[in-house]
Amino acid sequence: MALLSNVRFRALFYQWLAIGVIALIAWSMFTTASQNLAKHDIATGFSYLSRQAGFVISEAAIPYGPSDTVAHALLVGLANTVKVSLLAAIFGTIIGLLVGIGRMSRNPILQRLMLGYVEALRNVPLLLYLLFWYAVIINVLPPVREALALAPHVYLSNSGLVIPSVTLESGFAFVFAAIVVGIIGAVVIRRFALRRRLATGVSNNGALVAVMFGFLPVALVLLLHGIDMTFDLPEKGRFRLTGGVQIKPEFVALLFGLSLSVSANVAEIVRAGIQAVNKGQWEAAMALGLPRRRTMRLVILPQASRLMIPPLTNTYLTVFKNSSLAIAIGYPDLVMVSNTVMNQTGQAMETIAIFMGAYLTLSIIISLFMNWYNSHVALKER
The missing domain is CATH 1.10.3720.10 (MetI-like)
Structure with missing residues (x-):
């Protein structure tokens, strides 16, 4: 009872008690539903996650194939x-x-x-705008053979947006490490310059120095080690676009x-x-x-x-x-x-x-x- 008189303990106790009650109710509902499904010979559980998916996903942010789980x-x-x-x-x-x-x-x-x-x-509801922009892309923009050139090697059509792609063949780890070092160094320099400016009242161009230092490690890696990159630039043909990476209209x-x-x-x-x-x-x-x-x-x-x-x-x-x-x-x-x-x-x-x-x-x-x-x-x- 002495602990319940402690405000902090009491607050944490009631929070965890509420979480426990909610978890108990959820487990009870899940168990009841599983039993009822089992009576009708409907499989339950999460073992199906290891099965082969067997369907195509039109756009994937990470590598995927129908043979994956x-x-x-x-x-x-x-x-x-x-x-x-x-x-x-x-x-x-x-x-x-x-x-x-x-x-x-x-x-x-x-x-x-x-x-x-x-x-x-x-x-206006967001759903209506999504349908509107999708309809504009599909019905208003020209077909692929008449794609709009937004910039050199950047095309927009009713099939989506096509932009140049870059493939890093080697040296990626060094560049990534250089980017991390540059960001950390830029943050440290910016904070040091800010504290010095507040202490002295004199401007020291800390932001410019921080930005320059942020790019310095990457420049050194590219200069000393080098990196193999392959650029794939889209080209407009008579009937279609070749090369680059396509961003779908959806x-x-x-x-x-x-x-x-x-x-x-x-x-x-x-x-x-x-x-x-x-x-x-x-x-x-x-x-x-x-x-x-x-x-x-x-x-x-x-x-x-x-x-x-x-x-x-x-x-x-x-x-x-x-x-x-x-x-x-x-x-x-x-x-x-x-x-x-x-x-x-x-x-x-x-x-x-x-x-x-x-x-x-x-x-x-x-x-x-x-x-x-x-x-x-x-x-x-x-």
Whole structure:
């Protein structure tokens, strides 16, 4: 009883008790369902994961063939989901940052254009936009023989996007190690330069030095060791495109739709974060003679970024979960691959449990990382 009077112990005790009760209920439901399925001679368990998959996945982020196992097929679906979600989060954040800053512009035309962009994307269901962009790619873009040349050796058609591909034949390990060393060195130099600037008040171009050091190890590896790379450039023929790597229209439509959806939410988060910074910060920067752009970059955004992290966490979780809408346009994400597995094996309960657990696990990982970063950059009170 003495332990229950401890607030921290009591809080942990009730949390673990709740988790235990939920786990017990879930196990009871699973056992009951398994017994009922067994009465009807329906197989249960996860042994089917070691069977041969026997079906084709149109796009795979990792190597896959129909002769691989069902477990590997599900892993491919998970990798596809992570790939498109991560890219959408990156592109959406960059676009949203620019749109959010544009919403704070003094130019009324730009401000209203950004407002219309945000409202148009936030007030229409994402599924409709995914279907719309997919229909545009399939029905509006020209066929392969008339593909649009977006840049040298980059073509866009109703069959998707074709870009140059690079194959690293040897020396990849050295380049990867050089990249890691460069990133670590750049971070250390940047932090040292920042601390010195704060201590002395003298600008030392720490960011430029950090960037130059980041590229230095890679340049040395390429100069001293060398690396064998093979470039495969797409070429436009009379009837088709040859070479390069093709990004299918399903992936293009999904990435485009998710990125724009994320950008609209990020834009509102950026706008709210900027408006939350005290106006006195603007006035103090102006009094020191800083122009508006440098004030935004050096004074306002660093303070606003700390306020943006919690809502950004929710946005990144949402884009990861919204990627499940990919099944509507035929992109082979985790849900679509799981549906194929269920149709092949007839074991729906186990497959649904697997992809639910995958979504839950990755959502927890995203939350933990964003919470760690939030606590790392938060202002420490004395």
